Amino acid sequence: MPLELYLDLHSQPCRSVLLFAKINKIPFEYKAVDLSTGEQYGEEFGKVSIIRKVPVLKDGSFILTESIAILQYLAAKHRTPDHWYPADLERRARVDEFLSWQHTNIRAHGSKVFWFRDVVPAVTGSQVPKEKMDAAVEELNASLKIFEDKFLQSRPFVIGDKICLADLVAIVEIMQPVGTGLDVFQGRPALSAWRDRVKKEIGVEIFDEAHKTIMNVNALAQTFESKGIPEFLKLKLQKMFN
Numbered sequence: 001m002p003l004e005l006y007l008d009l010h011s012q013p014c015r016s017v018l019l020f021a022k023i024n025k026i027p028f029e030y031k032a033v034d035l036s037t038g039e040q041y042g043e044e045f046g047k048v049s050i051i052r053k054v055p056v057l058k059d060g061s062f063i064l065t066e067s068i069a070i071l072q073y074l075a076a077k078h079r080t081p082d083h084w085y086p087a088d089l090e091r092r093a094r095v096d097e098f099l100s101w102q103h104t105n106i107r108a109h110g111s112k113v114f115w116f117r118d119v120v121p122a123v124t125g126s127q128v129p130k131e132k133m134d135a136a137v138e139e140l141n142a143s144l145k146i147f148e149d150k151f152l153q154s155r156p157f158v159i160g161d162k163i164c165l166a167d168l169v170a171i172v173e174i175m176q177p178v179g180t181g182l183d184v185f186q187g188r189p190a191l192s193a194w195r196d197r198v199k200k201e202i203g204v205e206i207f208d209e210a211h212k213t214i215m216n217v218n219a220l221a222q223t224f225e226s227k228g229i230p231e232f233l234k235l236k237l238q239k240m241f242n
């Protein structure tokens with residue numbers, strides 16, 4: 001039975017898993033889960049994961065959630081080139097350091113900006129108050145600065161001359177606010193040059209293909225117009241603003 005990956009390309013961790021599998025030519029079956037209609041809360045997906053989030057990997061009877069664990073599993077199982085997740089203790093620890101940091105920093109802040117600039121207006125028809133939006137963008141800017149000053153410094157990639165899992169996870173997260181029309185690369189030449197190197201290593205075509213959904217700024221609003229707004233999203237927004 002082929003490896004199955006449950007994905008929705010609105011999701012940054014899904015894009016990292018998809019790209020990693022494609023770059024390393026790992027064969028898999030793409031199982032689409034439509035988050036915008038709440039498919040993750042349906043009965044079928046509940047049989048795959050009670051966490052009800054994507055990505056999910058299913059390898060025979062083995063089911064794995066959490067993108068970082070999935071990337072590490074794929075790297076080990078398919079013996080991908082060492083630079084992705086080096087065997088050397090210190091180099092691996094550097095990759096792990098970023099992978100641990102990103103959850104509550106670049107991912108949390110980029111996601112918040114995405115929700116504020118894209119999801120909230122698409123669901124409610126109104127903009128997030130300016131002071132909340134400015135604060136969210138400030139948090140994102142602070143994370144991007146740490147990414148540049150600590151994790152990247154003057155190196156071509158996070159751990160040196162070659163791309164690793166940290167670069168892959170970083171780029172998909174950073175593209176999330178970019179998809180809302182906020183060009184975070186403007187005024188950041190080092191970050192832009194890194195983005196270009198990462199895109200080249202991944203392959204511009206597969207990178208752009210994976211980001212097509214997120215770069216279509218009006219897509220969510222159009223989906224909600226045609227299919228309605230799922231209940232879980234209304235509840236999430238209530239929690240976010242109360």
Ligand SMILES: N[C@@H](CCC(=O)N[C@@H](CS)C(=O)NCC(=O)O)C(=O)O
Binds near residue numbers: 011035055065232
């Ligand atoms: N830490 C998890 C995060 C997974 C996650 O939050 N997935 C989101 C999309 S980015 C999701 O499926 N959300 C559905 C929901 O919360 O209803 C990972 O890295 O895989």
